[in-house]
Amino acid sequence: MIIQQIRNATLKIKYGGITFLIDPWFQDQGTGFSAKVVRPEMQGIKCPMNALPDAPERILTDVDYCLVTHLHFDHFSLDYLPVDLRIIAQNDEDAEKIREMGFAHAAAFESDSLTIGGVVIHKTKAIHGDSEEIVQKMGEVCGYVFEAPGEKCLYLAADTVYCPEVEQTIRCYHPEAMILNCREATTPLGRLIMNLSDVEKVCQAAPHAIVMASHLDSVNHALLTRKDIKMFADRRGLSMLRVPEDGEYTTI
DSSP states (O other), X not given: OEEEEEETTEEEEEETTEEEEESOOOOOTTXXXXXXXXXXXXXXXOSOOSOOSSOHHHHTTTOOEEEOSOOOTXXXXXXXXXXXXXXXXXXXXXXXXXXXXXXXXXXXXXXXXXXXXXXXXXXXXXXXXXXXXXXXXXXXXXXXXXXXXXXXXXXXXXXXOSOHHHHHHHHHHOOSEEEEEOSOOEETTEEOSOOHHHHHHHHHHSTTSEEEEESOSSOTXXXXXHHHHHHHHHHHTOTTEEOOOTTOEEEO
């Protein structure tokens, strides 16, 4: 597999002969939302905070399918997406919303897994917050596990904290590669996704897997940067942890 970190949670994954675009957010720098924050100096900063690493049309080259984990502003936007893009959403509700945006080829998981060519994709549970109040506000989110002959098993955890559902996914599928959204996004209500402690727990749960840190350096309510995660990995001896820059390719 070849994984390209695009920006934020947007990824381009070549897996089993198929190219998947994950959670596309191609909005121009500084033209989007500004989240409520716990760091006053970040209040009012418009997202995305950084530019795309390449032109949208070049990023979209050779994309076969787009997978969407949920419809938060920083995971799916209309900007630059072709209306004939084949999109797969986590459920019927999200697929219908995407079709209402003008994308006629939006479908949903009809069960917990689907097969595209030789690639089997399993939908997994994600818990988008560290309290019941936050989880209710954030709504339903999913992750994905990819399997295909000749490929290592890949687990895209998506927007989740470390929780029994993540632990169970690791035990069930024994992924050899994982992608974690781990910027420690935090609002006055609390933490939304993984922090450094969660990242370490994932690495301990799958010590032989390659772990990629994603969803970084793009939004104003994040508490962690790439530099923070690299320093933590060095300090804790987490040699399996990769922190790619925007535009960087990782071959596994």
